[in-house]
Amino acid sequence: CAGGGSTAGGGGDDKVITVGFAQTGSESGWRSANTESMKTAFSEANGFNLVFNAADNKPEAQIAAVRSFINQGVDAIVLAPIVTDGWDDVLKEAKDANIPVILEDRTVSASEDLYASWVGLDFEKEGETAGKWVADNFGKTPTNLVVLEGTTGSSAATDRATGFNDAIKGTDITVLDSQTGNFTRAEGKTVMEGFLQKYGSQINLLFAHNDDMGLGALDAIKAAGLKPGTDIKIVTIDAVKDGMTALADGEFNYIVECNPLLGEKVAEVVKKVVAGESVDKQYIVEDQAFDQEQAKAALPDRKY
Numbered sequence: 001c002a003g004g005g006s007t008a009g010g011g012g013d014d015k016v017i018t019v020g021f022a023q024t025g026s027e028s029g030w031r032s033a034n035t036e037s038m039k040t041a042f043s044e045a046n047g048f049n050l051v052f053n054a055a056d057n058k059p060e061a062q063i064a065a066v067r068s069f070i071n072q073g074v075d076a077i078v079l080a081p082i083v084t085d086g087w088d089d090v091l092k093e094a095k096d097a098n099i100p101v102i103l104e105d106r107t108v109s110a111s112e113d114l115y116a117s118w119v120g121l122d123f124e125k126e127g128e129t130a131g132k133w134v135a136d137n138f139g140k141t142p143t144n145l146v147v148l149e150g151t152t153g154s155s156a157a158t159d160r161a162t163g164f165n166d167a168i169k170g171t172d173i174t175v176l177d178s179q180t181g182n183f184t185r186a187e188g189k190t191v192m193e194g195f196l197q198k199y200g201s202q203i204n205l206l207f208a209h210n211d212d213m214g215l216g217a218l219d220a221i222k223a224a225g226l227k228p229g230t231d232i233k234i235v236t237i238d239a240v241k242d243g244m245t246a247l248a249d250g251e252f253n254y255i256v257e258c259n260p261l262l263g264e265k266v267a268e269v270v271k272k273v274v275a276g277e278s279v280d281k282q283y284i285v286e287d288q289a290f291d292q293e294q295a296k297a298a299l300p301d302r303k304y
C-alpha cells in the first residue's frame with residue numbers, strides 16, 4: 001500500500017482498489033437498499049475489491065472492523081457510523097497508516113481532518129419536513145404525539161429529533177412519550193405496545209424515525225383494536241417500498257424520503273481520493289416527501 005500520491009502508470013484506472021466497508025448492520029429496509037447499492041457500485045467490474053463487514057449495530061464491533069481493515073492495509077475505508085461519538089482514536093490510526101476514510105450515510109463527531117469526505121443526507125431537514133407537516137395539519141388543535149426514535153447516539157436519530165422538535169415548537173401538539181426502537185420493526189412494535197398500554201386512545205399521532213419502526217407499530221395498533229392512519233395518524237422517514245405501500249393503502253399518512261442509493265457517489269469519491277484528487281468535504285443527497293396520493297403515483301417506479 002504505497003502511501004498516498006499517484007501510482008505507477010499514471011491513470012491508475014487499471015489498478016484494483018481494495019475498499020473496506022464498515023456497514024452498521026441490517027436493521028431496516030433502508031439499510032438493505034443501501035448495502036445493495038454499495039455492493040453494486042464497489043463491484044469487481046468497477047475496479048474494486050470490496051471487503052464487507054456489517055456490525056449488527058454494535059459500535060465496538062464496528063470499531064474493531066475498521067481496525068481490522070487498517071491491519072489488512074486496504075486502500076480506503078468506507079464507514080457508515082452506527083453512532084456519532086467514539087471514533088477519534090481509530091480514525092487517527094487510519095490517518096497514521098495513510099488510509100483515507102470516507103463516511104457514507106451517517107456522520108461522526110470527530111474532527112473533520114480525520115476523514116476525507118462524507119456522502120450523506122440532511123437528517124435535520126428530514127425531521128423538519130416531517131414536523132412541518134404535523135404542525136400544518138394538527139398544530140392548531142390539542143394533539144397527543146408519541147415518537148419512535150432511531151438508534152440513540154446516531155446522527156440520523158439526533159438530527160431528525162432536532163429538526164422535528166423545532167418545527168412543532170409553539171403548536172398545540174403535546175409529546176406524550178419518546179423512546180428508541182433502534183430503527184427495527186421488532187422494537188417499533190414492542191415500544192408501541194408499551195405506549196398503547198400506557199396512553200391508550202389518548203394517542204392521536206405517531207412520528208417514527210424510520211418506516212420499519214412505523215411498520216412494526218402497525219401490528220401493535222391493530223392488535224389494540226385501533227385503525228392506523230385514521231385513529232392514529234402516522235408520519236415516518238425513508239420511503240422504502242413497504243413504507244410507501246402502507247402510505248398508499250392509507251395506513252401511514254406522510255413519509256419524508258431518505259435516499260439509500262448512495263453507492264455510485266461514494267465509489268466516485270473513493271476513486272478520486274485514492275487517486276489523490278481533491279473532493280468536497282461533504283456531498284448531501286436531496287430528499288422529497290410524499291402524502292397518500294403522491295405515494296400511489298410514485299409506487300410503480302420506486303426502485304427500493
Ligand code: GYE
Binds near residue numbers: 027030031156209237
Ligand atoms: O433512516 C434507517 C436506517 O442512517 C439514514 O438508518 C439511515 C437510517 C435510516 O436504519 O432506516
